[in-house]
Amino acid sequence: MTLAETLSFLPYGKYALYIWLSYGITFILIVGLFVRASINYKKIRSQLKNKYSREND
Amino acid sequence: MWKWIQKLASPKVFYETTNKLIPWFFWPFIVLIIIGLYWGLVLAPADYQQGESFRIIYIHVPSAWMSMFVYFIMAMAGGIGLIWQIKMAEVVAKVSAPIGATFTLIALSTGAIWGKPMWGTWWVWDARLTSELILLFLYLAYISLNNAFDNPKTAAKASSILAIVGLVNLPIIHYSVKWWNTLHQGSIFNDISNPSMHPDMLWPLLIMVFAFQFLYGVLALVNARDEVLVREQNSRWVRTVVMGE
Numbered sequence: 001m002t003l004a005e006t007l008s009f010l011p012y013g014k015y016a017l018y019i020w021l022s023y024g025i026t027f028i029l030i031v032g033l034f035v036r037a038s039i040n041y042k043k044i045r046s047q048l049k050n051k052y053s054r055e056n057d
Numbered sequence: 058m059w060k061w062i063q064k065l066a067s068p069k070v071f072y073e074t075t076n077k078l079i080p081w082f083f084w085p086f087i088v089l090i091i092i093g094l095y096w097g098l099v100l101a102p103a104d105y106q107q108g109e110s111f112r113i114i115y116i117h118v119p120s121a122w123m124s125m126f127v128y129f130i131m132a133m134a135g136g137i138g139l140i141w142q143i144k145m146a147e148v149v150a151k152v153s154a155p156i157g158a159t160f161t162l163i164a165l166s167t168g169a170i171w172g173k174p175m176w177g178t179w180w181v182w183d184a185r186l187t188s189e190l191i192l193l194f195l196y197l198a199y200i201s202l203n204n205a206f207d208n209p210k211t212a213a214k215a216s217s218i219l220a221i222v223g224l225v226n227l228p229i230i231h232y233s234v235k236w237w238n239t240l241h242q243g244s245i246f247n248d249i250s251n252p253s254m255h256p257d258m259l260w261p262l263l264i265m266v267f268a269f270q271f272l273y274g275v276l277a278l279v280n281a282r283d284e285v286l287v288r289e290q291n292s293r294w295v296r297t298v299v300m301g302e
Binding site: 004012013014015016018019021022023025026029030032033034036037040041044045048049051052 | 108109110112113116117120155156159162163166167170171173174272276279280283286287290295296299300
């Protein structure tokens with residue numbers, strides 16, 4: 001039994017593997033872009049905060 | 058209008074404007090993506106030839122479309138930065154590249170996954186697929202060229218020229234299905250008054266295209282806002298923004 005057949009109990013039957021795989025990849029990549037943006041947001045602000053407080057000393 | 062553009066070229070006004078615009082792109086994206094996904098995955102009927110597998114179109118077409126749209130924006134912003142020395146245009150070009158590269162990757166991978174059950178193969182060296190792969194390489198070249206310089210001005214100059222030269226690939230991607238005998242199917246939107254798709258399937262596709270537009274908008278704004286802070290870190294207003302938060 002192939003993987004596509006094994007997963008055919010899911011919605012979309014014999015195409016379940018392909019549909020869920022492509023939506024899954026898209027979901028992960030888009031969430032990745034948001035995660036990257038939020039890491040950047042925190043990193044930049046903490047780096048600049050450090051820099052400015054060093055300059056004040 | 059011209060005055061407004063000039064104002065927007067000031068980093069501080071640019072920062073404040075992006076900050077204000079973010080929710081105006083984020084919430085429409087959320088609403089449209091929920092409607093589009095529900096309509097496309099649940100309400101739309103299965104295709105009479107492709108069965109359920111055609112539902113991949115709802116992410117494949119919007120991301121392929123955005124991969125070209127974002128590239129166009131990136132090259133235009135890069136050109137504006139080159140000609141008028143507007144730093145904020147350089148910022149827009151720089152932050153667009155990783156987003157566009159991701160859209161290209163989504164278009165290529167969802168296309169391959171659809172191709173397996175429909176064409177019987179993940180990949181063919183067909184004109185449409187090959188030119189889209191070249192687009193991905195153009196994005197990657199742009200990103201690495203932009204990171205290769207310490208001086209953001211030199212980086213923007215070099216990478217913008219690359220982006221503008223790469224523009225020639227966009228019409229090649231678009232017309233590849235007409236110019237060459239390809240395996241990839243033709244465009245759905247060739248004739249707006251007579252689309253080659255039933256409205257029940259077309260509407261969710263259009264909604265998804267708009268959702269992806271807003272997605273690009275929100276991601277570009279968030280990244281541009283932070284990039285401005287880094288570039289202008291020596292100005293007083295950045296200090297106030299960062300220390301005040």
